[in-house]
Amino acid sequence: MQTMFRYNWLVREEWYRWCEDVSVEELQRTRTGGVGGILHTLFHIIDVEWSWIQELQGKSGFQESFESYNGLEKVRKLDAAFRPEVEEFVQSWELSMETRPFFDPRPNGTMDVDAWGEVMRHVIAHQIHHVGQLSVWAREIGKKPVSANLVGKGLINPQLLS
């Protein structure tokens, strides 16, 4: 669980650096699929991660729209502002939280019940899925995407017998 979050944060940081060499027009351009743009995708990833973790804690999610964050530095600042609380929550994760129920009222009046462990994995998969979309758009603008490799990042230390 924590490993996948750390992977996502590392990859996100690499995408921010990747964006530094891309024009604002390309970052803001409307594209096919997903939420329809590179910066908008990064904003959406941050928003969804934050909002789910807020909601698990009984707080309200993020209500602002992308229009106020349509710039690389604004997106980075938003991420940095949210990160400490997200990290604290992820680091405090323990086994008993896996099956804790999260009650999610639907607009039609019914109630969805998700396990907290499902919500956290949903957040993990959510970023990776959207980053896959970024990788296609990167190629469309002729630029190599950030590697999606999880191995080679030193996320888990192998136990070497001496």
Add this chain to the structure above:
Amino acid sequence: MQTMFRYNWLVREEWYRWCEDVSVEELQRTRTGGVGGILHTLFHIIDVEWSWIQELQGKSGFQESFESYNGLEKVRKLDAAFRPEVEEFVQSWELSMETRPFFDPRPNGTMDVDAWGEVMRHVIAHQIHHVGQLSVWAREIGKKPVSANLVGKGLINPQLLS
């Protein structure tokens, strides 16, 4: 760990069904990004999952190329042939395997060492990333992609207090 594999297998199955309504030409068409095509991506996901899990067990991975599997039914059959052994390995996963070292000799003569836990998470992220690419290509051909949602699939039962 197991939850994410089960998620990936469910999503993969949904993509196979999605492919049933798409012409062979679209499934085989060369596209921008990733491995360059819809069927090729599904083949690549199966290949990579199988090969890593084979290699962890000291067996050799899959050596055949996509050219022999360029059809939906062929891809499905390959997946079905590999699945039992992959599932058995995933289900037998235990904590002590997380940090077990995997030695991966590189073409340049150096040796990479990954923890088994990293390899397994790499395999998980690998599929989700490539499925994100499928979702863009789906929109390009005017078809709604398979949902990437992990919540709502009944993967973990919430513990409801009576």
